[in-house]
Amino acid sequence: MTGTAAPSQPRVRVGVQLQPQHAGYGQIRDAVLRAEDLGVDVIFNWDHFFPLYGDPDGRHFECWTMLGAWAEQTERVEIGALVTCNSYRNPELLADMARTVDHISGGRLILGIGAGWFQRDYDEYGYEFGTPGTRIADLAQAMPRIRARWAAMNPAPTRDIPVMIGGGGERKTLRIVAEHADVWHSFGDVETLRRKSGILDEHGAAVGRDTASLVTRSLGVDGQEPGEVGADLLAAGVGLVTLSTSGPDYDLGLVERWVRWRDAQG
Template structure:
């Protein structure tokens, strides 16, 4: 994984593709790269998650292709792709293509899915949380097998980020397949779930403490108050959200300054 920040500490920003014109999204991505973040994410939904439920919204993966051309330094990806919305082999091909367009800067963020309106209005079977997690577990080997068979191959081993915190099932999938684990919560929750992840890792024969980067959503958190404690707990990727149409990046700038003081 590209390391552009000191001591492996990285800052991400999620440009939430809602309530904005695309020109405003494009400008937010430009500003995020300019202020020095390491990763720019969007999300994989079809409708806004908050605010006006029928407000402006844009699709995830077509947007990532545009970001691959627009940016030159940051890694890009979805936080996270919904596994249910695309055939695994097609998703592998999409990711490989964006990987090439970006010159090797894609992170494949993926999760089991949860937003029922997406499913019902776009004609996907919602199922249960358990069935969606089982589908995710079956998807991951297919994605890697497709990457191994492609011509041209991906430019690198595309990092896989899996989002979710279910302790019995989701963290087992993370232990088996992820390079990055993304979660939410305070430092005590992180420590507890991180230890459970390592237990799953031991069960499947992976040293997840060494092989799986801990990523955390830090919306509303002051890096000067919580950053060092989270760093000591193992977090290496700190991501804040920015909502349209204004896309205020003030909090992301604070985390970038905190990161840089660790140089």
């Protein structure tokens, strides 16, 4: 009997961040359906408590309760936060939340996580803002605790939950990426990505991980057309391109063009 070959993975995947601001939840739910129907690979939200753009007191919804709903609503796409703020939850609790959404989704969660930066979130919800240095140190301490909790849970996660770490700090953040991440998310142009990617690999060598092969490079490409930058991104080793869109309309026109470009790569 001749076996059926597994479907080939695309050279680059496409993610969309549906910013949970300035929209009713019905509009967000509809955008999730439209994004999955378009063929995106990953749908993200973000972990803030207030809008980042537009009316600062506009409509807004919480990250992880939303991810639980998305886990039931969707069938194919991976889901996650771009990114979770490490400061808002005890690491063991966050590990349990992620494990639970992993099971609800049938193994489609990506744990996106970062050190946090938006001071209003901290001030109004009673978290200590600290300094960039203390927040990054807290993230470094949280990562082994999260993985240890996953290893102790019953039931265990359905898979090794991929960890995406966001940020570009060359001395501290990229070191944490090298030690703990499966995906590194960054912003900037291709040349910046190349340079920081090289620094990431230097950290990887220092900690004994082959980050060139083990850590997927993710890059935000808002406002950029695939025909203009796509070839350079592929040459730079980008494995995930991400776009963002806000409520209430959640325009997916550019996302659709990136999906068509992805499919054309073979």
